[in-house]
Amino acid sequence: MDISIHTTFLPHDDPEASLAFYRDVLGFEVRGDVGGGRMRWITVGPAGQPGTSILLAPPAADPGVTDAERRTIAEMMAKGTYGWIMLATADLDATFDKVRAGGAEVVQEPTEQPYGVRDCAFRDPAGNMVRIQQVR
Template sequence: MDITIHYAFLPHTDAEAALGFYRDTLGFEVRQDVGYEDMRWITVGPPGQPGTSIVLHPPATDPGVTEDERRTILELIAKGSYTAVTLATDDLDGLFERLAAAGAEVVQEPIDQDYGVRDCAFRDPAGNLLRINQRA
């Protein structure tokens, strides 16, 4: 049995800012951009990897979410405590420099971790935590 991760979901609070970050700064392909009323779901992914995507979605739009719950979710997103994703690259330092130069919020500069990886961390425009590992 072969199981893969097809989609991961990250909330966005500004569709255009998310699109600019994931498409223009990270270099991901836009695979879908779907609007409904004043909301957008944007599917992006790394070029050459059509089976792996991130869906950038409006937060707290599920039926039954109260206004208090929505406010709490937005606060957690802004702090980077709501969700996270880890990416990997062959050139951690080069990608770090590119993201930092583009104005991405640096959380951690590249460092060799005690648990055996070299990584760094950023926040996307919504505040989601992005860790980036160096491939071995």
């Protein structure tokens, strides 16, 4: 079986702030931007990896989501417990410094984890956890 990860979803509550974080701070390419106002679906991805993308989307746009579910989603986003992603870099310290300088909320500075990886963590403008691992 030949399966790859094409696109993953992260919610946003402010498309401009999310776009600035993923494009300007992380350096991702913008591959698509549709909709308007706060109801924008923005696709970004790392340069040189056209087959892997992140869809930044309004979390409660699905017509099947109830008002109670929308409130729960908003509460989870505010706590930073709704969405997260793990990225990788060859130079964790330089990446950490760049993301911190870009104004992202630092959750964890670069740390050697007891399970054998070195990583750090930030929150994006929507509260999503962004963990970045050192790749050797």
